[in-house]
Amino acid sequence: MIQQGGAPGSGSARPAAPRGDFPLQTGADHLIRLESITKIYGSGDAAVVALDDFSLDVEAGELLAVMGPSGSGKSTLMNILGCLDTPTSGRYWFGGEDVSRLNETQLAHVRNRRIGFVFQQFQLLPRLSAWRNVELPLLYRGEHDRRALALHALDQVGLSNRVDHRPTQLSGGQQQRVAIARALVTDPDLILADEPTGNLDSVASRDVLAILRDLNQQGRTIVIITHDPEVAPVAQRTVVMRDGRLVHGVAA
Amino acid sequence: MSLLHTIETGLRSLLGHRLRSVLTTLGILFGVAAVISVVGIGQASSDSVTARISSLGTNLLTITPGSTVSGGVFGGGGTANTLTMSDVAGLIDHQNAPDVAAVAPVSQGRESLVSTSSNWSTTVSGSTADWLVANSRDIGTGSFITASDVSSQAHVIVLGATTASNLGASVGDLITVKQIPFQVIGILASAGSQGFGNQDDLAVVPITTAQGELVGGVGSVQRILLSSTSQATLGSAYIEANQVLLQTHHITNATQADYSITSSTQVLSTAQAVTQTLTILLASVAAISLLVGGIGVMNIMLVSVTERTGEIGLRKALGATPGDLFRQFVIEAGVLTAVGGLLGVGTGLAAGYIVPRTANIAVTITPLPVLIAVAVAVAVGLIFGVYPALRAARLAPIEALRAQ
Ligand SMILES: Nc1ncnc2c1ncn2[C@@H]1O[C@H](COP(=O)(O)OP(=O)(O)O)[C@@H](O)[C@H]1O
Ligand SMILES: [Mg+2]
Numbered sequence: 201m202i203q204q205g206g207a208p209g210s211g212s213a214r215p216a217a218p219r220g221d222f223p224l225q226t227g228a229d230h231l232i233r234l235e236s237i238t239k240i241y242g243s244g245d246a247a248v249v250a251l252d253d254f255s256l257d258v259e260a261g262e263l264l265a266v267m268g269p270s271g272s273g274k275s276t277l278m279n280i281l282g283c284l285d286t287p288t289s290g291r292y293w294f295g296g297e298d299v300s301r302l303n304e305t306q307l308a309h310v311r312n313r314r315i316g317f318v319f320q321q322f323q324l325l326p327r328l329s330a331w332r333n334v335e336l337p338l339l340y341r342g343e344h345d346r347r348a349l350a351l352h353a354l355d356q357v358g359l360s361n362r363v364d365h366r367p368t369q370l371s372g373g374q375q376q377r378v379a380i381a382r383a384l385v386t387d388p389d390l391i392l393a394d395e396p397t398g399n400l401d402s403v404a405s406r407d408v409l410a411i412l413r414d415l416n417q418q419g420r421t422i423v424i425i426t427h428d429p430e431v432a433p434v435a436q437r438t439v440v441m442r443d444g445r446l447v448h449g450v451a452a
Numbered sequence: 453m454s455l456l457h458t459i460e461t462g463l464r465s466l467l468g469h470r471l472r473s474v475l476t477t478l479g480i481l482f483g484v485a486a487v488i489s490v491v492g493i494g495q496a497s498s499d500s501v502t503a504r505i506s507s508l509g510t511n512l513l514t515i516t517p518g519s520t521v522s523g524g525v526f527g528g529g530g531t532a533n534t535l536t537m538s539d540v541a542g543l544i545d546h547q548n549a550p551d552v553a554a555v556a557p558v559s560q561g562r563e564s565l566v567s568t569s570s571n572w573s574t575t576v577s578g579s580t581a582d583w584l585v586a587n588s589r590d591i592g593t594g595s596f597i598t599a600s601d602v603s604s605q606a607h608v609i610v611l612g613a614t615t616a617s618n619l620g621a622s623v624g625d626l627i628t629v630k631q632i633p634f635q636v637i638g639i640l641a642s643a644g645s646q647g648f649g650n651q652d653d654l655a656v657v658p659i660t661t662a663q664g665e666l667v668g669g670v671g672s673v674q675r676i677l678l679s680s681t682s683q684a685t686l687g688s689a690y691i692e693a694n695q696v697l698l699q700t701h702h703i704t705n706a707t708q709a710d711y712s713i714t715s716s717t718q719v720l721s722t723a724q725a726v727t728q729t730l731t732i733l734l735a736s737v738a739a740i741s742l743l744v745g746g747i748g749v750m751n752i753m754l755v756s757v758t759e760r761t762g763e764i765g766l767r768k769a770l771g772a773t774p775g776d777l778f779r780q781f782v783i784e785a786g787v788l789t790a791v792g793g794l795l796g797v798g799t800g801l802a803a804g805y806i807v808p809r810t811a812n813i814a815v816t817i818t819p820l821p822v823l824i825a826v827a828v829a830v831a832v833g834l835i836f837g838v839y840p841a842l843r844a845a846r847l848a849p850i851e852a853l854r855a856q
Pocket of ligand 2: 275
């Protein structure tokens with residue numbers, strides 16, 4: 201986290217990463233570099249091109265909002281950014297490493313060590329308490345101080361007084377904050393949020409967005425995929441997708 | 453993920469579905485318990501058959517009429533009684549059969565014995581003084597039948613210990629068989645072995661008396677018991693007896709013999725083979741129930757994988773590798789079967805304790821079948837856990853996440 205999140209308005213407009221502006225063989229200058237990513241679901245007549253020769257860079261410390269109508273490929277982009285899925289073609293550089301050709305186990309390690317996820321449906325395990333949910337990613341990396349790290353992360357999202365509550369005992373906004381704590385606990389290079397306010401009322405949405413903005417101001421790189429017009433003012437940069445392509449990118 | 457955490461995670465999820473886990477465990481429990489108790493019952497009956505037959509001694513030969521063993525027993529089944537008292541006389545002759553120590557003809561039937569106080573039904577054997585030697589039995593009180601009792605067709609009877617006590621008879625008493633009075637002249641020492649059929653429940657009378665007044669068939673006998681002078685001479689005693697009988701029966705081709713001679717070791721190995729086959733058969737049935745239990749485990753694990761697709765996807769997103777998930781599900785299946793197996797051992801041992809005391813069926817539990825049953829149960833669980841675990845490991849994280 202070299203670059204501190206810039207104050208709103210300081211970000212310059214970055215055009216949607218035209219190919220050729222960057223050295224071709226490495227994405228080391230950027231946290232993320234997508235190079236001509238194509239993702240095709242199915243084959244033959246049923247083939248759907250969800251991402252079409254898609255290129256994008258994300259700087260370390262940025263808060264990027266990805267918008268676009270339903271079916272434009274936002275979730276597909278999120279899956280590829282999150283190493284949950286691999287592109288049909290193209291290259292994906294993450295922190296200077298080509299992750300587009302890694303196998304499942306290697307991708308699992310990248311997800312565990314470098315990426316934190318926040319989902320629209322929260323995706324908390326209902327039988328586990330808040331801190332046990334936050335602890336989950338640490339179990340897959342053999343961490344020892346799990347409880348202390350989980351409590352610290354819960355403190356960062358303002359839930360120190362709810363650590364032993366189960367998800368069902370928490371409001372939607374609180375559940376999403378637990379999920380953010382879970383994304384934070386591994387100190388990831390990137391937090392990916394897919395419609396994080398999609399299931400929340402406007403008060404809780406503002407809460408969650410405020411937390412994400414605070415995290416960004418502390419230096420976290422965050423990509424938010426959203427329909428929510430409230431997100432755009434928080435982001436330094438907003439890109440809009442249509443039919444698997446970028447239509448434009450604007451500064452907030 | 454460390455093994456400890458994998459086990460912890462597995463246990464948590466099993467405890468989260470308590471009823472389901474218990475029901476799955478029951479399948480394995482009963483499979484293991486069935487294997488242990490069935491093998492225990494088989495072992496006990498094999499032991500008792502072995503004990504009973506070896507108590508007869510290893511130098512015993514039995515001659516039965518007909519070419520099969522079954523024909524001569526109780527003189528039934530339409531087999532002609534081809535054995536006679538002159539065969540007995542020929543076998544006793546030391547010139548012909550120097551290695552034969554004792555020759556005891558037997559003609560027996562089931563009779564009702566009546567004493568002054570009660571009556572009792574048992575097997576009454578007509579025989580000679582050699583019966584004691586040939587059966588390796590001892591007289592407890594009084595004396596046994598003598599050669600003169602046989603020649604005089606005396607009305608004397610020797611009782612087994614159980615028979616005597618059931619009749620309330622002691623040496624010197626009079627009892628009646630078919631309304632014929634017999635004097636009790638001796639009571640046998642207890643043979644002590646408990647099998648199916650009590651060796652202390654019997655009665656012996658002179659063979660002539662049995663042929664003339666009880667069983668019938670004057671001059672013919674149902675079978676002849678021979679004992680060789682020692683275990684080492686059993687083989688030559690066999691050859692001598694065969695020679696004598698071929699001669700007295702005027703048979704030139706040995707394969708046409710109208711009698712058969714079996715040694716006690718032959719009977720022993722046949723009986724052991726029979727009980728062993730039976731035990732294997734029953735154990736296979738029990739093993740199938742164990743297999744069914746294993747399929748139950750697979751079924752439940754598949755349900756669990758399907759039901760927890762979302763959880764699997766989330767864990768993958770958070771960094772669980774395919775190996776982590778594979779191990780978690782295999783361990784869950786392994787824990788289910790291991791617990792079921794251990795409880796099954798407990799149930800099997802309890803059955804081994806209770807059944808002999810309530811149902812009068814002997815059960816002998818040895819460590820080996822117990823270990824094998826548990827090992828098989830755990831192996832079954834792991835093997836049947838592999839497929840669901842592979843399914844979990846191979847789930848694509850995005851598909852799995854979308855399932856929620
Ligand atoms: N697993 C899939 N199989 C087939 N088509 C898919 C799959 N996932 C997404 N698509 C298609 O890809 C396109 C982009 O979908 P998606 O990335 O979910 O868009 P968004 O999140 O912007 O609504 C859509 O046309 C969708 O129907
Ligand atoms: Mg979507």
